[in-house]
Amino acid sequence: MSVRKHENAGSGCAGACCLKVEGLGVHFGGEEVLQNVSFHLHCGEIVALIGPNGAGKSSLFRTILGQVPHSGSIVFQRAGGGRARPLIGYVPQSPSFDRGDPVSVLDFFSAAISDWPVFLPTPRRLRARVLECLARVHGDSLIDKRLGALSGGELQRVLLALALEPLPHILILDEPLSGVDIDGERQLLDMLDEIRSQYDLSILLSTHDFATLDQYADQVILLKNSVLRVGPPEQVLSSPEFRAVFHLDLGKGGTR
Numbered sequence: 001m002s003v004r005k006h007e008n009a010g011s012g013c014a015g016a017c018c019l020k021v022e023g024l025g026v027h028f029g030g031e032e033v034l035q036n037v038s039f040h041l042h043c044g045e046i047v048a049l050i051g052p053n054g055a056g057k058s059s060l061f062r063t064i065l066g067q068v069p070h071s072g073s074i075v076f077q078r079a080g081g082g083r084a085r086p087l088i089g090y091v092p093q094s095p096s097f098d099r100g101d102p103v104s105v106l107d108f109f110s111a112a113i114s115d116w117p118v119f120l121p122t123p124r125r126l127r128a129r130v131l132e133c134l135a136r137v138h139g140d141s142l143i144d145k146r147l148g149a150l151s152g153g154e155l156q157r158v159l160l161a162l163a164l165e166p167l168p169h170i171l172i173l174d175e176p177l178s179g180v181d182i183d184g185e186r187q188l189l190d191m192l193d194e195i196r197s198q199y200d201l202s203i204l205l206s207t208h209d210f211a212t213l214d215q216y217a218d219q220v221i222l223l224k225n226s227v228l229r230v231g232p233p234e235q236v237l238s239s240p241e242f243r244a245v246f247h248l249d250l251g252k253g254g255t256r
């Protein structure tokens with residue numbers, strides 16, 4: 001895998017754009033799903049969010065997207081100072097479409113980025129715009145395919161292209177590596193690396209695949225309702241918190 005870490009990684013907030021999450025808390029009914037969650041996400045960084053099932057990863061994403069009431073603050077600081085509302089691109093976890101669905105990638109994309117009625121022939125200008133968006137993820141050849149006929153990796157590529165239009169400040173991907181084979185994983189990670197260095201945006205993704213973290217993530221956040229550990233992959237993966245959360249000491253005379 002040829003993913004290279006960003007040169008700004010670890011350089012802090014000075015002069016860089018930064019999403020600052022401070023003391024975030026979320027309740028669903030009586031359940032405290034997120035508690036005092038704090039971290040910073042800088043432009044050009046890939047940050048991986050890890051944690052067991054039910055740790056609150058998707059809830060954290062939905063909170064950053066503004067869909068969930070919360071306590072604490074989420075602030076986006078522009079490069080050079082000043083606050084702004086960030087544009088966020090979001091790729092949800094494994095959406096599925098009916099295999100027989102006649103809607104094409106072009107129809108789907110056109111409906112999402114313009115008001116043009118899907119039942120009318122797509123104007124040439126709109127088709128060119130969709131092609132341009134798909135080209136960002138090397139997916140131009142998919143434009144006339146039916147959504148239902150796409151493979152998992154192809155669908156993910158189309159959704160990624162959609163999340164990049166308009167170009168966001170922050171790209172959030174919920175478990176993009178789940179169900180992707182080793183070649184698909186390499187292609188996706190190479191593409192994310194290309195996107196973050198070309199557009200200098202921040203990428204926050206959740207994953208249960210720890211083996212490749214060290215090759216692409218600048219930072220890892222270990223979440224289990226609160227942030228248990230944050231830092232470079234090698235630090236988080238060798239931490240006692242990581243071992244405890246994933247029960248790696250069981251059977252070795254470790255703590256139960």
Ligand SMILES: Nc1ncnc2c1ncn2[C@@H]1O[C@H](COP(=O)(O)OP(=O)(O)OP(=O)(O)O)[C@@H](O)[C@H]1O
Nearest residue numbers: 028029031033051052053054055056057058059060
């Ligand atoms: N809309 C909701 N209403 C009530 N409870 C919810 C809601 N959304 C999530 N939860 C609960 O919040 C907790 C965290 O769920 P969440 O989906 O954020 O975890 P996750 O870390 O993304 O899990 P996974 O790795 O399994 O995808 C779970 O106990 C879940 O049942």
